[in-house]
Amino acid sequence: MILTLILVFVALAALAFLVRSATKRASAISSAHDLAAQIRPVDVDAFRNLIDPSEQEYLRTHLAAAQFRRVNGLRMRAAIEYVACVAQNAKVLARMGEAATRNPDPAVAEAGARLVDSAARLRIFALQARARLYVAILLPGMGLTPAGLPESYERMTGMLLLLGRLQRPPERISAAL
Amino acid sequence: MTLEQVLWYYLWIAPHLLLALVLAALVRRRLYRQFPIFLAYIGSEIVQFVVLFVMLRVRSVSAEQYATAYSIGLALSTALRFGIIYEICAHLFRNYGVLNRFGKPLFRWTAVALLLAGLGLGVYAGGRDSIRIIAVIPVLERAASILQCGLVAGMFLFSSYLGLSWRSYIFGIALGLGIFDSVELAASAIRAETGHAYARPLDLLVMATYHCCVLIWGFYLWAPERSSQYALKVLPETDAESWNQELQRLLNR
Numbered sequence: 001m002i003l004t005l006i007l008v009f010v011a012l013a014a015l016a017f018l019v020r021s022a023t024k025r026a027s028a029i030s031s032a033h034d035l036a037a038q039i040r041p042v043d044v045d046a047f048r049n050l051i052d053p054s055e056q057e058y059l060r061t062h063l064a065a066a067q068f069r070r071v072n073g074l075r076m077r078a079a080i081e082y083v084a085c086v087a088q089n090a091k092v093l094a095r096m097g098e099a100a101t102r103n104p105d106p107a108v109a110e111a112g113a114r115l116v117d118s119a120a121r122l123r124i125f126a127l128q129a130r131a132r133l134y135v136a137i138l139l140p141g142m143g144l145t146p147a148g149l150p151e152s153y154e155r156m157t158g159m160l161l162l163l164g165r166l167q168r169p170p171e172r173i174s175a176a177l
Numbered sequence: 178m179t180l181e182q183v184l185w186y187y188l189w190i191a192p193h194l195l196l197a198l199v200l201a202a203l204v205r206r207r208l209y210r211q212f213p214i215f216l217a218y219i220g221s222e223i224v225q226f227v228v229l230f231v232m233l234r235v236r237s238v239s240a241e242q243y244a245t246a247y248s249i250g251l252a253l254s255t256a257l258r259f260g261i262i263y264e265i266c267a268h269l270f271r272n273y274g275v276l277n278r279f280g281k282p283l284f285r286w287t288a289v290a291l292l293l294a295g296l297g298l299g300v301y302a303g304g305r306d307s308i309r310i311i312a313v314i315p316v317l318e319r320a321a322s323i324l325q326c327g328l329v330a331g332m333f334l335f336s337s338y339l340g341l342s343w344r345s346y347i348f349g350i351a352l353g354l355g356i357f358d359s360v361e362l363a364a365s366a367i368r369a370e371t372g373h374a375y376a377r378p379l380d381l382l383v384m385a386t387y388h389c390c391v392l393i394w395g396f397y398l399w400a401p402e403r404s405s406q407y408a409l410k411v412l413p414e415t416d417a418e419s420w421n422q423e424l425q426r427l428l429n430r
Contacts, residue, residue, distance in 0.1 A: 008367060014327075017334070018355045025343070119340065120341070123339045124339070
């Protein structure tokens, strides 16, 4: 009986999600001209500071364990917010790219396709980064801690490069509109 | 003829007549080249309807013969629906190079996981029919429903997360299929639990949903393509190539 209820619930949830997708799609089409306004500002330096391993190490050595866990959790949650912003920006960029793919000029269309591809990559990477940051909240000794520092930091710095690059195209694109 | 019978016949006949319009739309827009499996599905649904309708009206056809023909048709339709999901997936990912690398394997493994979950849940939930073959069909039907519903919902979820855009007709085909699969999943789960107690209302529910599904297909295939009027007039200066290289480097670590 419980299994039946679970399956019925899952089916109804899927149905609701599909109906919501259909209504959302209709509104997304009508509000597409507001795309540039949907870009959310991302403070790259602040994000860099949040995931800076030396900052983390400083806090670790100067704070009690419980306090460090709490502060680290707050910092990682803030970093997750930043990543969410970047992911949102990437989604908007993808739609801008989509719009560009419909341009009669093949060069613009090709640039749009590349932009869409890059944005999709960034969305996937943001998903991985968020998972990593959540792990860092739950297990402060793993992932972003000095033990796994070089690789983690490199990855995050790589992402920062992407973030920095993400900052510029919207301005250029919106300026070009 | 009772009102319920009238409703039953309407829900059986009307969607198949409307499927002829869907078929016409596929031919008119030459979409059969892109969606051959969907075309085959529509064609097979119409043929199945004609065959089953004739069998039901001919007195010499036994109930067993009808049940056999129905089961064969059901198996064929289920298999073709999987094909349609694959077609939608291929079209959705076609324009995105990155998704060929991440999306397809993800989708493949999701399918494997859902298949195992569907079979496991189907067998675990069992059924109330004592006749083996009748007991097996709902189990397989439920497993297929779980798999198809999960794949379509997963596809919507994935594309929503990545912000992928759908052509109207692809969206319509996926939406109709997803709605039908989700209702079919709920109905098959209830049917497995209650046996034949609610068979008639559940059949009517599934048939009504199928009717809606065909209307959705018809609407999206006949309606003109709706897309954003937002279009960039000037070549955007982006460093997309650099992003690609950078991400490639990051993801290869």
